[in-house]
Amino acid sequence: MSQLKYENNILRFENIDIDEIAKTHQTPFYCYSKNMLTNNFNNFNNVFLDLNYKICFSLKSNSNLTLLRILASLGAGADVVSEWEFKKAIEAGIPAEKIVFSGIGKNENEIRYAIANNCFQINVESLAELKKINQIAKDLGKVQNIGIRINPDVQSDTHEKITTGSLENKFGISVNETLDIFNRINEFSSLSITSIAFHIGSNIKDLNPFKHSFEVAKHLIDKIQLNYETLKTIDVGGGISPEDRNFTFEDYYNLLITYFGKDKFNFIFEPGRLIAADAGILVSKVLYNKITEGKKFIIIDAGMNDMMRPALYDAEHEILTSKLNNSDHNIETEIVGPICETSDKFIKTDKFANIEDGDYVVIKNVGAYGSTMSSNYNARPFIEELLIDKEEIQIIRKKQSFGDFIKNEL
Ligand SMILES: Cc1ncc(COP(=O)(O)O)c(C=O)c1O
Structure with a gap:
């Protein structure tokens, strides 16, 4: 309320x-x-309690340290897109094992920082970036968890400047290219590609775009899992609108488990607007x-x-x-x-x-x-x-x- x-x-x-x-x-x-922030987080969180999941609050929506400390105390992780967002998350008490590093243009320093500081998962948006992360992880003597951010090519019926999941947008890797990456997985010895990630836009009020992206991801994951069992996390991004939605969190949950089941995968959610x-x-x-x-x-x-x-x-x-x-x-x-x-x-x-x-x-x-x-x-x-x-x-x-x-x- x-x-x-x-x-x-x-x-x-x-x-x-x-x-x-x-x-x-x-x-x-x-x-x-404080009350609203807390309730917003808890109301969303409470829906997923019987799954294995992390709620990684998207710092780009709000990164005030006091607010982050409140969310950290409620168990939130962080979705970050820059080194300073990463540092703010840590400063606020969010552990690195709950931090996902997203973003289409991470520079070398940011990648190095994230790997050196035990970032849970780096979401990758191009083959070139994947190679770079592999090299840096090798230099640091580490194996880094990776999510491949796919572009499911879905229209999310939101403002054109906040849609991210169609092939016209700069974000993500196409499904075919993702399959190619898995066919070349042995080239990336310092990476553990454990996740498929997607984020199709912001302020989405209808369940259908999510349904479409789950469908695409499920189809892809089924193909990948024929050969690679390392894939165990699905990062569904953020994008759920806080108001005027035609679906409930329970509808979203039901859709999720219809496609991916309750026990087979770990889930990552990256809400921003919904919480703040x-x-x-x-x-x-x-x-x-x-x-x-x-x-x-x-x-x-x-x-x-x-x-x-x-x-x-x-x-x-x-x-x-x-x-x-x-x-x-x-x-x-x-x-x-x-x-x-x-x-x-x-x-x-x-x-x-x-x-x-x-x-x-x-x-x-x-x-x-x-x-x-x-x-x-x-x-x-x-x-x-x-x-x-x-x-x-x-x-x-x-x-x-x-x-x-x-x-x-x-
Ligand atoms: C990768 C990613 N995750 C999560 C979010 C958060 O989206 P929202 O605030 O709509 O939940 C964004 C926002 O654009 C994003 O780019």
Whole structure:
């Protein structure tokens, strides 16, 4: 259940008034609910308890150390795509044997770091990368577990910029090439190819694309297992949408065991958005109401540098006022940021509540791909991040200072 709700017309997040938080913390800021994060993880985790599995939270969706520590305490592993994500996972207490290293362009240092630090599994996205990892593992005198990320060539009916599982996309290795790799497996003496992995996109609301990818993977695995019994892990990636899905976690579980059974394989899940999205909000102040001919702009102090999903993916995030106000202004309204870019806008609507300069708004569902995508564009600082744990508000990332911002420039 959402921790964001109106009580007596006042918007509250985990029982604290948004206006109260905003009085003592400079806007814009991210704010997370420990309760929501925990419930999201547990609700997903509880479905798979009779399987052998790891839930490797996708750090690209959110890599705040405090949030990662909470997830680590619940038993989460990590899906990482860079050396620093790997280091953050370790720093947060996630053991290397629960870390999967994904990503299409890992460099030599990153591969070396992952192998030297006992990464559970590296997911490989090309033959060239496989050769490189084999060489580095050999240099280090180690044998590295590998997942082959296949491209199941499936349309996932999500925004074109977040689909990853069709052959037009740069991700993964085709099924035929994967079979070739297994035919040449003896060339990779420092690798143990133990897993088939796939991730077909993000924010997927329908079960069919998953069904299609399971089907492709099952068919492939059946062929591979005729000769190679080392294959024992299926990494199904992430991608499950947290909202407006037409399937339940139980449907997903049933689909999974229909194809792969309960006991034959270990499973890896890599959810990001599902765990973090609705656990986070972005609180921002209205700077100006600007009314032009036939149109209104509400200019807020958060910009696309703080939350770039609308500009990058046309993502739509509901925006609430901190006080419920039933007197809508029936005029085309855009809620925009202060950045010098036309794409710096959050929402366009036919009407929005009458709101005064200095009032607060809340952008919903930004716990995933919000803070992690932020930048210093327009020389704006990384903003503060807060965690609410029942009645307590904790700063979990300080706002970046000007000194920190310029310290590496010569
Ligand atoms: C390889 C991989 N795994 C997991 C995820 C997490 O996806 P989501 O946040 O949609 O669950 C992503 C996101 O793009 C990804 O690329």
